[in-house]
Amino acid sequence: MSGLRIDHAVLADGLQVVGEHNPAAASTAVGVVIETGSRDERPEEHGVSHFLEHLCFKGDERRTGSDVSRAFDALGARYNAYTSEERTVYYGAVLPEAGLALLELFDGMLRPALRPEDIELERQVVLEEIAMYADRPDAQAFERGARAYFDANAFGRGVLGTEASVSALDADRVRGYWERRYRADNQLVVLTGHYDWDATLRFLEGAPRPAAGTAERAQRLAPTARAGRGGARKAGVHRAHVALFAPGVGRSDSRRMAASLLAHTIGDDDNGALFWALVEPGIADSAVLWHDPADGFGSFQAYLGCDAGDLDSVLERVDAELERVQREGVTEAAWRQAQRTLATGLTLRGETPMGRLVSVASSLLDRGRVQGVQEVVDEVLRTERSAGEALLAERPFDARYTFVLEPDAVTAA
Amino acid sequence: MTDSFPPFDVRLGNGLRVVAEPMPWLATVSLVLLLPVGSANDPEDGIGSAAILSEWLQRGAGERDARGYADALDALGVRRGGGVGRETLSLSAAFLQRDAAAVLPLLADAVRAPLLGDASFEGVRALALQDLDATLDSPAQRAGEALVAAYFESAHGRSAYGERSHLERLTPAAARADAAERIGPEGAVLAIAGGIDLAALPALLESTFGAWRGASRDLPAPIVRAPHEVSVPADSAQVQIGMATPAVDLDHPGWYAQQLALAVLDGNMGARLFSEVREKRGLVYSVSAGTRLVRGHAYLVARAGTTPERAAETVAVVAAEIARLRAGVEADELERASVQLRSSLVMSGEASGARASRLASDVMHLGRARSLGEVDAALAGLGLDDVNAFLAQTPEPRFTSVTLGPVGAAVAS
Numbered sequence A: 001m002s003g004l005r006i007d008h009a010v011l012a013d014g015l016q017v018v019g020e021h022n023p024a025a026a027s028t029a030v031g032v033v034i035e036t037g038s039r040d041e042r043p044e045e046h047g048v049s050h051f052l053e054h055l056c057f058k059g060d061e062r063r064t065g066s067d068v069s070r071a072f073d074a075l076g077a078r079y080n081a082y083t084s085e086e087r088t089v090y091y092g093a094v095l096p097e098a099g100l101a102l103l104e105l106f107d108g109m110l111r112p113a114l115r116p117e118d119i120e121l122e123r124q125v126v127l128e129e130i131a132m133y134a135d136r137p138d139a140q141a142f143e144r145g146a147r148a149y150f151d152a153n154a155f156g157r158g159v160l161g162t163e164a165s166v167s168a169l170d171a172d173r174v175r176g177y178w179e180r181r182y183r184a185d186n187q188l189v190v191l192t193g194h195y196d197w198d199a200t201l202r203f204l205e206g207a208p209r210p211a212a213g214t215a216e217r218a219q220r221l222a223p224t225a226r227a228g229r230g231g232a233r234k235a236g237v238h239r240a241h242v243a244l245f246a247p248g249v250g251r252s253d254s255r256r257m258a259a260s261l262l263a264h265t266i267g268d269d270d271n272g273a274l275f276w277a278l279v280e281p282g283i284a285d286s287a288v289l290w291h292d293p294a295d296g297f298g299s300f301q302a303y304l305g306c307d308a309g310d311l312d313s314v315l316e317r318v319d320a321e322l323e324r325v326q327r328e329g330v331t332e333a334a335w336r337q338a339q340r341t342l343a344t345g346l347t348l349r350g351e352t353p354m355g356r357l358v359s360v361a362s363s364l365l366d367r368g369r370v371q372g373v374q375e376v377v378d379e380v381l382r383t384e385r386s387a388g389e390a391l392l393a394e395r396p397f398d399a400r401y402t403f404v405l406e407p408d409a410v411t412a413a
Numbered sequence B: 001m002t003d004s005f006p007p008f009d010v011r012l013g014n015g016l017r018v019v020a021e022p023m024p025w026l027a028t029v030s031l032v033l034l035l036p037v038g039s040a041n042d043p044e045d046g047i048g049s050a051a052i053l054s055e056w057l058q059r060g061a062g063e064r065d066a067r068g069y070a071d072a073l074d075a076l077g078v079r080r081g082g083g084v085g086r087e088t089l090s091l092s093a094a095f096l097q098r099d100a101a102a103v104l105p106l107l108a109d110a111v112r113a114p115l116l117g118d119a120s121f122e123g124v125r126a127l128a129l130q131d132l133d134a135t136l137d138s139p140a141q142r143a144g145e146a147l148v149a150a151y152f153e154s155a156h157g158r159s160a161y162g163e164r165s166h167l168e169r170l171t172p173a174a175a176r177a178d179a180a181e182r183i184g185p186e187g188a189v190l191a192i193a194g195g196i197d198l199a200a201l202p203a204l205l206e207s208t209f210g211a212w213r214g215a216s217r218d219l220p221a222p223i224v225r226a227p228h229e230v231s232v233p234a235d236s237a238q239v240q241i242g243m244a245t246p247a248v249d250l251d252h253p254g255w256y257a258q259q260l261a262l263a264v265l266d267g268n269m270g271a272r273l274f275s276e277v278r279e280k281r282g283l284v285y286s287v288s289a290g291t292r293l294v295r296g297h298a299y300l301v302a303r304a305g306t307t308p309e310r311a312a313e314t315v316a317v318v319a320a321e322i323a324r325l326r327a328g329v330e331a332d333e334l335e336r337a338s339v340q341l342r343s344s345l346v347m348s349g350e351a352s353g354a355r356a357s358r359l360a361s362d363v364m365h366l367g368r369a370r371s372l373g374e375v376d377a378a379l380a381g382l383g384l385d386d387v388n389a390f391l392a393q394t395p396e397p398r399f400t401s402v403t404l405g406p407v408g409a410a411v412a413s
Helices: A048-056 A065-074 A096-109 A116-134 A137-149 A163-167 A171-181 A197-206 A256-267 A273-279 A308-328 A332-349 A353-367 A373-382 A385-393 B049-056 B066-075 B097-112 B118-137 B139-151 B164-169 B172-182 B198-207 B255-266 B272-279 B308-327 B331-348 B352-366 B372-380 B384-392
Strands: A005-010 A016-021 A028-034 A078-083 A088-094 A187-193 A228-234 A240-247 A284-293 A298-306 A401-407 B008-011 B017-022 B028-035 B079-084 B089-096 B189-194 B229-233 B239-247 B287-294 B297-306 B400-405
Touching (some): A016 A197, A048 A078, A048 A171, A065 A096, A078 B331, A096 A187, A096 A197, A137 A240, A137 A298, A137 A401, A187 A353, A240 A308, A256 A298, A256 A332, A273 A298, A298 A308, A308 A401, A332 A373, A332 B028, A332 B079, A332 B089, B017 B198, B028 B097, B028 B352, B049 B164, B089 B097, B097 B198, B139 B297, B189 B352, B255 B272, B255 B287, B272 B287, B287 B308, B331 B352, B331 B372
Parallel strands (some): B017 B189, B229 B400
Antiparallel strands (some): A078 A088, A240 A298, A284 A298, B008 B017, B028 B089, B028 B189, B079 B089
């Protein structure tokens, strides 16, 4: 992994460009990260971040949606996009000679034409996506659970929106959001692998960005977390699906690594405390816990799936395990194991430019500078167990919120 | 090039085939062990035994109990994976190159000296039942299972999760007897890719996997049913659609022409299925088609999910697009498909896990591992006339199809 070079520039209009250049890589990965997501939506805009992400693939003034798709394919690109509560990310990987063309394509796409006929057609696609997730009870448990846990804050409202909210989004509303949020200074272009930095800057400096200027810095209010228990019954659901939430730390917080390691010791799907308490004896089919750091706050989250008839005993065991961990802490051996497996995972993901892309972007956005794989691995191995114990001393799981989605009486019968 | 690939390809004294491809720039190693063990060669009265064994093999080995075994792997930072299908049981692992000499003995223990203890059996059985039940809450997975069951007349139609009544009846003694008859090195493949030291490999293998003894059981020959339609009632928002039709196998001269044609059909967003079903008609969020392999037979599977009132049109458009391939593809479509497959190939050569999986699957299905160069040359050597000549002589598709969704939403194609 020698020969890596970090590139970073801020253009006149505020656009940030960052790269981790690897001359030995066989491919180039390109991404555009917009610092916007469902958390930044106004109530009447629910679902617009994700809808806009879809609509950007439907073409700009020069290209139709089919033109865009065919152009990606002609480059041999592996590409896609996703929207979260806080970020919208367009990404792809190609062979090095096609890297600049891929960047040009993304750059053009982000000034979408938003043609009414495209909006209507794509709305159907998003409504199908909402219907697809409606059929996944594990996803439903998290969607409904987050809404309750984050107590009406936009962070917990859900990324996709609802059938009603997406149906109400018209071209003006989508454009209004785009004008507010897709500003140059709210975007980061990221490159990894084998790319041409000078050509990249020349292109970006010459590219028209009508959305130059300062993005509205909407207040991202930290949600108030609710503790306790909630739930719902749903027809067609066969098992109990449990989503659990507890306070964690934010993505710029120095305790973030300790929180990840702690979560691993509790909720790793092969060897975490919950695995041995629930999955190994065959009481749950899944019992995983992780840490999800967000902007200004974070949460531990867990998922459990079990027979509806076993729900009470499963929840009792979860309570007992979390209480035991808070009381007894984590053994040195378990902490070291978490460090080692996390380090291997990071190293594996670092094998490819695509695997590096989001890590490079988020290290710059969250911590102000690009950290290489080895630096992050070193940080993992340096993070001491006492840092995990300090988090446990605050007894985060006392403030947990548990949401259960269960079969209705008919399905259960 | 084919003569010298892979650089390491040996059959150990016990019959185990080992292939390895060094990726000297990586600090990581990925390993995949494939055994010809799955629901297709489960005992007649023990369908689900392979699913049990897949889990039970990981519950302690050599001198370590389940926990000790997991701890030993985690202490070395090993990322584990694996699972069981209709024809193969897989164990996979990724770790740092410098730990290879410590990791390989542990991994070999899982097949060479698994404890298969009575104490862990009930937990494994309960988990297998949980996993089977969990499919009830995944309509897409249920439809996939139903499609394979409808397509195959041979034991390939069995679910890899097994059958409830068989799982409930299975005894530790019966499962152990089954393991003794088929958890053996003959017919199994060990594939290794990444930063491995080939010079040290023979000695390391001999002392680990070389000491593995055990019998093997043949897989049955696949038999396909006459095309028919199956409708499965489910209380869901979407209808899940699955369609299957025979295709040419990996060892057939037409394989690469078929791969190119299928990339025209469903390579990416510019391909025919995405364009016709989603982009032009907005019928679905997800639609896909691709080949599936069992030993001695390949088939094409198309999948889509849509709301009930749009199911009939979705089935019709997907079927028409697959049938239309026989009329040939256009030059520009083929060009995009070719660039895409070949770029993807280069990118798959960057990650050790992807390479190890491909090597193992090649040996399992083709009897030998293909280099990236061989596949690339085969794709590059095919022109429009070759692909269209292949397509023109393919038989008309004869679909076995499954729809899973609300009663009354069943669709005729």
